[in-house]
Amino acid sequence: MAAKEPLVITAKDEMRKWSRKMRSQGKSIGLVPTMGYLHQGHLSLIQEAHKHSHLIVVSIYVNPGQFSPSEDLSTYPSDLHGDMLKLKSVPGGVDVVFCPKNLYDYNNDSDEKQKNKNGNENLGAGGGDGNGVVSCVEEKGSGHETWVRVERLEKGLCGKSRPVFFRGVATIVTKLFHIVEPDVAVFGKKDYQQWRIIQRMVRDLDFAIEIVGSEITRDSDGLALSSRNVHLSPEERQKALSISRSLSKAKAAAKGQVKCRELKDSAILTITQAGGRIDYAEIVDQENLKSVEEIKGPVVFCIAAWFGKVRLIDNMEIDI
Amino acid sequence: MAAKEPLVITAKDEMRKWSRKMRSQGKSIGLVPTMGYLHQGHLSLIQEAHKHSHLIVVSIYVNPGQFSPSEDLSTYPSDLHGDMLKLKSVPGGVDVVFCPKNLYDYNNDSDEKQKNKNGNENLGAGGGDGNGVVSCVEEKGSGHETWVRVERLEKGLCGKSRPVFFRGVATIVTKLFHIVEPDVAVFGKKDYQQWRIIQRMVRDLDFAIEIVGSEITRDSDGLALSSRNVHLSPEERQKALSISRSLSKAKAAAKGQVKCRELKDSAILTITQAGGRIDYAEIVDQENLKSVEEIKGPVVFCIAAWFGKVRLIDNMEIDI
Structure with a gap:
């Protein structure tokens, strides 16, 4: 199959405009959210998405909201150039690569620009998880303070050692859903708890989005790709x-x-x-x-x- | 102006289907969320909504998620018949009255029907607000466990004496936004903190919805309508x-x-x-x-x- 050049979009508004235009033409949209540094596991998610929708959006965004300041945000691997080459050659292709710069930066927001004249610091960080635990978003004091919590499922397994992780995941996925407005989103079952949390969130918040879980991809020696x-x-x-x-x-x-x-x-x-x-x-x-x-x-x-x-x-x- | 008979919708799917059909015809949709027992204050929100959109949806739903078990959920006044009469005669009319029965009941959900064979109670209540405080939703053990928190703004003013209130408000508004898919939503400035919380939530979660705050309506003696x-x-x-x-x-x-x-x-x-x-x-x-x-x-x-x-x-x- 010939290589297909994906459209690269970085602005939220442009992304949503594209989705709405495609939907008005009767096309369904599948979203594959990623943090980049793509491997065969990601590509298998894209292939799964092709079974469920006409068009494919892959988002690449390393989400600071799911890392605590002591975790590996700064060393999380990235290679946008390599990612683009892989996305061009994936069977069936990818229609849009959505690479936003910072999804927690509201400085262009006119509401935010209104300087606070009453002498308080402007907006400040959110309250953390209520136990004083904060993510890299709050550490930077971006003013973002709304978080989606799947309160029971977020607590066990990875949630024990990563207390802000699933709060950050549920929130960024909500944001991506609102920006991309997909019909279907595909998540890897390697992140099993994440997949179940997103399923539950979609049900509890009445998102009109189908969540598909895709099987784990392993190297020939059995190691799960990551x-x-x-x-x-x-x-x-x-x-x-x-x-x-x-x-x-x-x-x-x-x-x-x-x-x-x-x-x-x-x-x-x-x-x-x-x-x-x-x-x-x-x-x-x-x-x-x-x-x-x-x-x-x-x-x-x-x-x-x-x-x-x-x-x-x-x-x-x-x-x- | 002649009375206009609103369409009454109770099912989520039907509501969303109507909105999507209207949008595909180029119509914009304004949502006025209410808990019913309508008064002139609500009607003024509808008149405000007419300035911003072609079509008006009024939701009537007393949200158990924003009441704690010790609050006045059971005595919250209701009069659906009277509400319908008022909505028929409001200037400009109302296109849809969305009156869902229970927005936290997922028993028709096939995912939920899968009985848990491993001997755990099925799903159970969410974790409350982390301080052991629960709403009427968790008290009933509906299995709903996803909550939207606007962590800083929710804490002051009414949040001090009503610790689950704004969590419940932000969550039900998110659900309504996902079901009705409006372009604009109108909130009364009488609930000032609620209005600001919804504005912040919409910004932080990238909802593509304009939030309009509408002035307080007072009786001739000055009492704010409630x-x-x-x-x-x-x-x-x-x-x-x-x-x-x-x-x-x-x-x-x-x-x-x-x-x-x-x-x-x-x-x-x-x-x-x-x-x-x-x-x-x-x-x-x-x-x-x-x-x-x-x-x-x-x-x-x-x-x-x-x-x-x-x-x-x-x-x-x-x-x-």
Whole structure:
């Protein structure tokens, strides 16, 4: 298939105008939100989106709202030039690449420009998560203070060690939905909790958008693809294979063993012996992500572990 | 002008379908969200909406998400028949009355119907506001758990005594925006903090909706119109006039007196002597709602006070 040159849009208004024009012509729009540094996993999301809509928008935006100041925002990998080459050659192509500069900058907003004459600092940061935890957005005091919270689902798994993460994800996805106005949005099941949170948010807030979960893409050795893999040394990468290996082992074992404790202990041992540091290893209900002691229905085994300075996540659905 | 019969819609899907059809015909849509028991104040919002859009949708929905279990949800007045008569005769008319039954009921949702086989209670309530405070939605355990928080603006004024109120307002307005998909929405400046919160939310979440604030409508004696006024005894009503009287007095006095302490003390004295119980009396910046000690720019004097079992709010903008 011939390479297709995507339209690059950076302004919110232009993005929305494009979507509305296309919709008025009877075209449906699929959105694939990304933080760039694209790999085959992202490209598989685009291919999935092609099954559900006429046109494809890929957004590339590293969202400061989902990073806490102690996390790896500043070192998050980026390569816009490489991303564009990949997007040009993806089967079926991409219609728009939406690359906004800063989605929390409202300085061009006339409302914001009205200087406060009463001597207070102007607007200031939002209140954080109520426990004094803030994201990089509040740290910069952008004045942004509205956050979407999926209050129960955001708390477990990755939410424990990353307290502002899902608040930031739900908020930026809401913003992107309002700017791009897609009919369908595709999320990778590698970020399983994120996918479930977005599904729940869409239901609870009555978004008219279909959310599609797309299967995990793995390297030939089993490692789940992630932009963060680039930070792994060759040695760490070898060690990190223990995650997918232990998940596959648990899935096979689950046919005879439904007690989660033993499945988890075995995985923790495998990963720890390989040199990983476990953040969590949990077997949870696929729908509500609550921890399960005995497998009686569809569950997902979710693992997060550190290898050196890199935190990796992976998961496997187990349907018995 | 001849009476115009509004279309009554109760289903979300039907509402959205109507809006999309109208928009495809080049019509703009104005939304006036209400909790019913309409009075002249609501009708003035509709007249304001006519200035900004071709078609008018009035929603009538008493939102359990903004009431705490100890508040007056069960006694909030309602009169759908009377409301319909008023809406028929409002100048310019109303195109749609959207009266959903329960916007937090997802039992028809196929996702929700999937019974949890892993033995956990299904979904359960959201986490409340993080301080153990819950709304009537969580009390009923509807499974709704996504909330929109305008974290700084929601905390002051009415937010102090009604900790779940603005979370509930921002969330239901988000839901209504997603269902009705209006171009413009009109809010009364009587609920000044609510109006500013919705403005901020729309900016922060990139809604493509213009928010219009409409002036307070008062009875001939000065009382700000409110659905709750019906609960006042004739005596309490007389006493309640002390609020608007003290606001007018402060506005006049502010020409010579810019120290807020004295303006507030005088108002508190007037209302207390009339038999009211002050919830708050604050002079705040019109934009960021932060308390002001000396008036140097546009401020708004906001008062909430109880008369018997009825809590009333009122405010006056002071631009010197």
